[in-house]
Structures are given as C-alpha cells and as structure tokens.
C-alpha cells in the first residue's frame with residue numbers, strides 16, 4: 001500500500017471514517033439519511049433527478065414534498081440548470097395542489113435542519129386548518145383541521161405527471 005495513487009478507501013484503518021463518508025457521498029447516499037434510504041412519502045412522480053411524494057398528514061391532505069434524488073444540502077449545491085429544474089417541479093406541484101384542493105394559501109418551505117437532504121415542502125393551507133395562520137410546525141391553533149374531500153394518490157400522480165410532461169416537451173423541465 002505504498003502507492004500514493006491508491007484510492008483513499010483502501011488506504012487503511014486510519015482514515016476509514018472519513019473515507020467511508022466520502023465514498024458514500026460519491027455513491028450518492030449518506031448513511032443515516034432518511035431521504036437517501038426511504039422515499040419520504042408516497043411516490044407520485046419521479047425521474048432521475050428528483051421525486052414528488054405525498055405526505056400522510058390528516059390535517060394537510062395535499063401536503064407534498066419535492067426531494068432531490070442525490071444527497072445535497074443546499075440549493076447552491078445544485079447547478080444553475082438543476083435549480084430551475086427543481087423549482088419547475090415545485091411550482092408544478094403547487095399548481096396541481098391549488099387546482100385540486102382549492103386551499104386558501106400555499107406554503108412553500110425548505111429547511112433541512114433535521115434532515116439536511118435538499119427537499120421542498122408544498123403545503124396547502126386553509127384559514128380553519130389546525131395551525132393557521134402559524135406555520136404547520138408552529139403552535140396548534142385548533143384541535144384538528146376539518147375533514148376535506150378525499151383525493152386519491154393516483155389523481156394527484158396523474159395530474160402532476162401530465163403537467164410535467166406538457167411543460168417539459170422539447171426540453172428539460
């Protein structure tokens with residue numbers, strides 16, 4: 001193991017932790033990251049760059065997330081093209097959630113403080129929902145949200161897929 005060009009990962013125990021971390025990073029997954037190891041919700045649409053999932057939350061029935069496939073933490077970790085591609089998907093999901101659920105407001109949010117794997121929340125809000133006008137992570141204002149008309153996953157999936165296909169005709173999203 002005198003070869004200085006040997007891959008870091010085979011260089012021995014001394015650097016195992018960092019090398020493993022680097023190897024996992026290069027492989028596109030980070031151990032212990034729940035958005036690398038699980039979808040993060042019911043998958044409605046996905047391509048090689050990102051996925052749209054629906055979050056199971058009875059108070060917020062159209063709550064979706066747009067999750068970048070590879071493990072990056074910040075918008076500025078993406079190329080310029082990737083940033084606009086991601087936001088196009090976020091805005092498409094926003095349009096669909098608006099048209100299907102008719103909320104009073106949409107909340108878009110990207111935090112990643114707990115799971116630093118880039119994702120956007122698209123959350124329909126109603127004036128009578130559980131937290132309004134607080135963010136949904138704020139203090140509850142009511143016991144629960146009123147029941148809304150159920151919308152099956154396949155309907156959301158179909159509408160999101162159709163809009164993205166239409167939007168992306170001829171070029172990337």
Ligand SMILES: [Zn+2]
Nearest residue numbers: 033036071117
């Ligand atoms: Zn991750």
